[in-house]
Amino acid sequence: MRRRDHIVWLAGGLIAVAATRLFQDAYSISVVNLVFIACLFAASFRFVMLIGEMSFASAAFVGVGAYGAGVATTLLHWPFALAMLVGPVVATLVSIGFGLIVLRIKGPYFMLIGFAFAEAVQIAAAQIQVIGGPSGMVGIFAPRILDAWMQSFVAAVVVTALYLLYRLEWSDFGRLLGAIQNNDNVARTVGVNVLGAKVTCFAVASFMAGLAGSLTAFVNNVIAPSDFGFMLANFALVYVKVGGERSLFGAVAGATVMVLLSSYSIVLGASNELFYGAAIVVTILLMPQGLAGLVEKIRLRLMAPKAVRREA
Amino acid sequence: MGGATSSLLRTSGLTKRFGGLTAVSDLSFDLRSGEILGLIGPNGAGKSTVFNLISGFTKPTAGRLELFGRDCTGSSALTISRMGLVRTFQHGSYMKAMTVRDNILIGTLQRLRGPARRKCVAETAEMLGLTSCLDRIAGSQPHGIQRLVSIAIALAARPRVLCLDEPLTGLNQTEVGGVLGVFQRIRNEFGTTILLVEHNTKAVMAVCDRIVVLHHGQQLAEGPPLEITSNADVIAAYLGPRHDR
């Protein structure tokens, strides 16, 4: 990253966090929170896509994050900061173990084993009565002092996490991940521990997924196993694809648009699923490169000299 | 280690069977420090399998592999590459979607930290004449450049042994000449030992110090180019009646 990037991030982040102060009514706040959390989850999902894999297991890691917050707050009465972090840390540890085993598998097998993992974790969570079984946990509140600042807190956490992910992506480690996606054998032949790099990538993404889970728990105050089924990861993939997977900002834009769309489509009552499904289909057909691809196209169109435009 | 005649890589009785098919059978050869050794043979002779065996991508059915004086039979690709043996692949040993610069950078990751990586990338690119296209996407470059990028990645790891799998395929006469020059400079400037698998017999004859000929998974002959060209078995099996082409 160049110096300029850091400055843009700092400025953009501050603006984004400050902008959350514009929203003061409870409904807007709830939507803003959902948007930011979805951005983080989408970015986490996309981070694994850097090595060319789709991790539907990440839905389970969001769940682990949420339950970490729930258990730490309501059962153990740990301080807030600890409760925020325990879920992500556990998610990271679990993902390292899981990753060391399953990241040897690639493509559709990895994807479908992720489905199985998410389902298994969801069922397992519902069996444990201490954490509320299938009913889940209630009363997961952030300290009162955050009441008026929750949306800004969520924004700050998410923006910081996104910044870290962005830095990592544009570091040599990020380039290595790209190389693994392109041609993992080359990386292996020059002495790079490919499995190690993949597991590291997976662990980072799972930490972020866990963080998204912690935030979800504190924002919704109530969590249940059914919130963390594989559909959650399906939606993360939708966010990334709708926004455009080539850039982190694509994932952010996709998450923002789709969460707003789904918040809006609630008013359609029974037709909301139909509407949301149609939105996904139309978007992927009309914009295979996502919103970012569309923006890029428009930019090229505007910047291109007339001759090129005629050709196109 | 590393006297002029010491052996960096030694295979003894190396054998690989896939089910009923014997791809490599009882192969024993030495790779001596500082030389360029050619491994030739007709299609299906088992060259690629040999490459996979010595780079740890496949495990031998029988036999022994010794690298830098240590027994490496059955070691993983990662272990072997970390010991200093780096290989390329026949079909695209580079990352299409990344810039040439980032491609070469991957080769430095394991060995170097911090600014040293950038320096190494620049040096390697300079040596292979890639400086002018460092910021281009590798996949968009001409075929000859792509071949050089593959070699550059491997070279950026500064291996003691560099194994190149058909690096000249698809290059024109001029490009072949350039790349052969690069091999010699690599050997001379970095002291890298090179194992070369090639179809292009003429090029192999021109650049290699010694040649091993494979035929149906078996070692047919071994020796300096002149000796090989006059070996009757080789002529019969591989070079054909017109060995002067």
Added chain:
Amino acid sequence: MSRQMMAKPLLGAAALMVGGLLIGGAGPADTIRLGLSLPLSGGGAIWGKGTAWMCDKAAAQINKAGGVNVQGKVYKVACVAYDNKYTAAGGASVAHTLLDRDGIKYVLAMGTAPILATQSLTERQGDLLFNLSWGKATKGPKFPLTFDVFNSPAEIGPAIIKFIAKTYSSAKTVVMLNVDDATGRETEAIMRPMWKKAGYRVLASMFYERGTTEFQPTALRLASYKADIIDLPTLPPPDAGKVLKDLQTLGVKGVKILDDGTSASAVEATSGRSALDGVYMGAAIPIDGPSFDARQRAISKEAKAAFGDPVNLVNISGYDAMQELVAGIEKAQSLNPHAIAKALPTVHFKSFYGDVGFGGAAAYGVNIQPLLPVYVTQVVNGKLVDRAKVAVSGK
């Protein structure tokens, strides 16, 4: 990949976000709206759609009769139904939309997980919650603004067990099967002790995952206990249908009970007629029986045409919640949820079943339960037959 073009998508996203928040908002000032948080997609959609339809039915009747009079001002009533997807997260979204965006102060929520999410808002923000869940966890003195709208296992269980004890005096053993979700777990936690208390031996109590498609191994296991009574409290109709069909194939005799079974026709669709014959239901409405009149039958017929199911215990809650709310408002002469909550335990309202008051202190510690009759029905040749009508005691 260009790193400089980050500003544009960010700006675009921000614009969209602001735009999105401006959409929607409050309804007309002279309308009292009851928010409905229901499953309107997926497997539970049939319940949600039916409940929304019944709420609209009640609203239409109330409006036709002149609306609600509060301190001389006349209000119309309306229902606003959103899809909670039967999840906590979906419930939280819907609750925020109903309460915070639409400014609605009265909500009916279905499903334990969505109710938990809704309740954490309603109780904090001072809104009224009508609770449509089978369990007890979300009802009681801890939740002063939460009211029940229908008979849950706490009411149905005793009626059924009493009836079974009287009818099958030699039956001594029970096996139970429930769906492994909040509904199933909570219901099981209520029903199992009830059987024990009544002197029955519960040989086994099993759970299965929602979405299970094959029930033969489960049926085989149920059969292996050779219990006198097979209790299937929370099985959704298609699952109940499959289990009954498989039990029939295995030749299992035993008394079969669907405590929360709401619709004979929905179960029969999957089980076939003969497998359902003789099965008892605790939550089905014998609409053609003597307890109901032509007006109620007409509504049921209309409902069946509208969404495929006749009226049942669950979807009637949409109707009753609206009636409860209106009765509470009229009694309190106020739109304030606290005032309504104070008035509700003392009101009588025009339930679908007729005029009823509140009770339930014995089960919940507070009088939040409308004292609706429990109908124990038996399916005979595809028809629901009244076997017992039990008035829930009003203590």
Added chain:
Amino acid sequence: MMSATFVQLVIISLEIGSVYVLFSLGLTLIFGIMKVVNFAHGQFFAVSAILVTILVPFLAAHGLPVLPAYFLATATTVAVTVMIGWGVYQFGLVRFLRDMEGAFILTLGLAMLSDGLMLSIFGGAPRPEPVIVPGTVRIFAVAVLAQHVVVFGAAVCITGALYWSMTATRLGKALRAIASDHEAAMLQGIPYRRLSRDGFLIATALAAIAGALMAPISEVTPAVGNDYLMNGFMAVVVGGLGSVPGAILGAMFIAVIEAVGGYYVGPSAATMAIFVMVIVVLLIRPRGLLGRA
């Protein structure tokens, strides 16, 4: 007693397995040819099952005996479903051949869209199922629903026919060539696009036939396809994506766990065991039991 239970469990396993085989064949075919995972496979199944429950009573009301009515209904349903499949392929999937992410999202969107559509068109109530082959059959003194026997027989026939056509017909051979190496197949002049369309339509037809066969024994609601999808995924993944024998093996694997686990440990634990066992199998054989590297 022990052996009676054993026979019972074997029969149940075969019954359940045949259901999963019918569902998985299409999934594995689509993966083999297009290298995509079809999330909307269950919706084709559901549409077909629903249409059968509508058509059979309709035809019966017009005087047709139940068996001819069922066959006519099934034929119509398969035709309609394949037409829908053609539309999905031609206007959507064709752009996402070998693009797993794109195709996955498209089919996910389609699944949601069609769930919503089916719910508003047909309602959410379970549809009354036609009784095609009534009664039970005794096999080794174990009572089995006759309809289950029909499904099992049909599964065997369909699988056999598919296996035969994949190995003996020109289309089948071309499809297999594509599945193993589509570039080489294209170099040999095999029209990849046209054949992948044909493969997709065959898979759609398989889903439709499965739906029609299952209508009399499964529940029939718009959501039914989603319930089968997960076990279908697990079956093809365990067997090896793209492999027809693998789908059979995988389906039987899942069925045995479900039957034996469901009987001895309980249904909830059996569901959990399926996922755990799938993970374990993939760890030992990363490309499934019969998958190729």
